[in-house]
Structure formats: structure tokens, C-alpha cells
Amino acid sequence: MDLESRQGKESPGGMAHPNYRSSSKKKRARNCCFISLAVLILLGLLFLILGLTVFKAKKPVITVNSVVLRDLGVSFDITRLQVHLNVTLQADLSVRNPNRVGFNYDSTSATLQYKGQVVGDAPVPAGKIGSRETRPMNIILTVMADRLFSNSGLYSDVMSGGLPLTTYVKLSGVVHVLFKIHVKSSTTCDLYIDVLNRKLVNQTCHYKTKL
Incomplete structure (x- = not known):
């Protein structure tokens, strides 16, 4: 990595640039949302399958x-x-x-x-x-x-x-x-x-x- 690229990500004194930290947090938050959504969809499918098979309502x-x-x-x-x-x-x-x-x-x-x-x-x-x-x-x-x-x-x-x-x-x-x-x-x-x-x-x- 050349000097200019490092300077774009690091502030004086070797600290990460504020814009870089903000972008990283947004990426982690976005990943968490995707994971949570995927878990909810899987749970919904699981309950649907159970409702249509094992727990399907039968007639007394x-x-x-x-x-x-x-x-x-x-x-x-x-x-x-x-x-x-x-x-x-x-x-x-x-x-x-x-x-x-x-x-x-x-x-x-x-x-x-x-x-x-x-x-x-x-x-x-x-x-x-x-x-x-x-x-x-x-x-x-x-x-x-x-x-x-x-x-x-x-x-x-x-x-x-x-x-x-x-x-x-x-x-x-x-x-x-x-x-x-x-x-x-x-x-x-x-x-x-x-x-x-x-x-x-x-x-x-x-x-x-x-x-």
C-alpha cells in the first residue's frame, strides 16, 4: 500500500480516520440485520413446516x-x-x-x-x-x-x-x-x-x- 492510501485511512499519529471507523460500524450493523432477518425467516419456515406436518390441525x-x-x-x-x-x-x-x-x-x-x-x-x-x-x-x-x-x-x-x-x-x-x-x-x-x-x-x- 502506498503512502497516500495509508494516509487516507490513518490520521496523524497512526490513528484510524473517523470516516473509516464510521463505515466499518455501518457494515457490521448491516451484517447483523441480514443475519437477524435470515434467522427470522428460518424460524418462520420451521414453524410453517411443523404447522403443516407434525402439528397440523386434525378433526376430532x-x-x-x-x-x-x-x-x-x-x-x-x-x-x-x-x-x-x-x-x-x-x-x-x-x-x-x-x-x-x-x-x-x-x-x-x-x-x-x-x-x-x-x-x-x-x-x-x-x-x-x-x-x-x-x-x-x-x-x-x-x-x-x-x-x-x-x-x-x-x-x-x-x-x-x-x-x-x-x-x-x-x-x-x-x-x-x-x-x-x-x-x-x-x-x-x-x-x-x-x-x-x-x-x-x-x-x-x-x-x-x-x-
């Missing part, structure tokens, strides 16, 4: 293991063409959470329906299902007889020997996978009760889950 599933007819009482009022009906069902459910994080669900109700009309319900309190946990639920549903008095089709159905009923359960909640994801899971079971033999003879269930 409600499964109806069995529905049992616990009680059936029928009496007829021939003069008024009315039926006095008492029905109690026990539904054995299980809710599986396939996620690696917990599933928090809100309080809801399981309903018993007759041709679209709600004739009974049972509360399902809010709760949490842990990571990859399957939670059993036993629900007792009883027909509220006063809700059936105005239904003209009940008399003919019972007289024919069969009673169609439907159970419906819906859970709504959230899973926290990087961010909050709302989940809804429901199940509907169409039942047919043999009134003469006092037993449940048919059960068809349908499942639906939505993220």
Missing part, C-alpha cells in the same frame, strides 16, 4: 358406540286417538382428539328428535380432551311426553308397531396449533324402536366434522 371425531333402550312405556287413549309415551335411551359415545394439542369444547346439548321435532335433550358440559386422547361420554335421553301430544303422526306410528327417533350431538371448540383453529364435530343417529317387542331394532349413524 364423535363415534356412537351403542344406543340402548333402557325404558319404554306406552299407553293408548283410543277415544282421543292419543298415545302416552315414555322412552329412555342411553347413548354410549366416544370423542377422539387426534391432535398433538388439547381440544377445548363448549357446553352443548344432545337432543332426541321425532321427525324433526326435539322431544328430549341432555346437557353436555364444556370440557377439554387432551392430546391424542379418546374421551367416553354416556348420555341419557328421555322423551318429554308433553312435547308429543300435538304430533298427529305419533298415534299412527305407534299403532303400526314402530317408532322412528333421531339422536343428535354437536361439539364446537378450538385447538391451538400455532394459532386458534375452530372445530365443529357432530353425529346423527337414526333409530327405529320396535314398540311391540320393546327393543331397538335399527341404528344408522352419520358423522360430520368441519375445521
